[in-house]
Amino acid sequence: MKVLLHISKPSGSANILEHWRRSSGFWNRLLVFAMFSLLVIAIGHTAESKALSTDGQESPSTSSATEKSVPARLSLSERLSSRFMEAFDADRKQLAEQVQPIDVPYALVRGTFHFHSHFSHDSIGTLEEIVLAAKATGTQIIGLTEHPSRAVDVVAENVKGWHDGVYFLAGTESKNQLHWPGHEAEAELRFVCHPEEVPTFDLTLYEGMEIYNTHSDVKDEPISALIVAMLLNLSTVQEHPEAAFCSFFDYPQDFLARFDRLTAHTRFAGIAGNDSHQNQRLKLVAHADGSIEAFDGTNEQVWKAEGLKAKLLMAALGQSNPPAEKKILANVQLDPYETSMRHVGTFLQLKNGQAINEHSVREALRQGRAILGFELIAPLPAVGFWV
């Protein structure tokens, strides 16, 4: 087993004024900004946060806190500017070249927990796409957590155990709880997810909590500003998709402070919630009649512009006249599975010589033998632990 550990902070700063000066069509961009403010209101955000409700219960062993993660220091426009993203990628490349392999006796196995597929109402991701992303990122264990459905038993129907070289746990996400029901004589597992939504909970009901959640992390950014900044820097976002993905990354200091308090006197596991959906897409289609439609990640039309509005928007996106036939002006998948999986991994330490199976995976999760690695921040092809 080889190991590398890096902690780094991307360098490079962006001068947004210079960026605006360099960019063509100031008024067009301003117009896009205004119009997309409207678009974003129409698109709204994944309904997930609305569906989540606080489910805390008071008990003698209750945890209590109110987390608010702190937005990153630079503005969104700065973080998504070409100068910043180029510097970010250059730093990652340089770090990758500095990696020195070290032999370690206790290997950790990369896992991804809190994951949605087409069994969830807000994702159309397929098993094949998940397996491809797992292989691309070296992920061996995936803890599926679908939103429950009345139409189908998402645990019974979902993949479990080995599938094409990847090990799956089938579970649900409901009311701020990740739940993997008992399977193959192994007991169920429960984790608090989105802890910022759960000011109190009964520690005895859970094996652990998320100490990072991608969706929680992005929630503290003004979502309309995030999308507008992405559109204003669209070509850069497409050139640097991973740097763009982690533009919202913040150190989860409140989650970690709470976790520290909880684990001062008792064992409680900490995992990362990837909260992968592969459903954040920006797709704009121009039509011959001069209208523009916007589609979300599940291919639902979420907005339509006609007349002057559509004409101005087309011009801003480089289309001076309506196309002869329907034309895609922009189509960006912001959260492909591979990227959200690579962003953060939960590495489980299996006991020496243990194979990946229902027992070893659940035991490691229950006992909190896990560490988190953020590969989009710094290269992390392998990790290990020794004392």
Ligand SMILES: [Zn+2]
């Ligand atoms: Zn969801």
Ligand SMILES: [Zn+2]
């Ligand atoms: Zn989720």
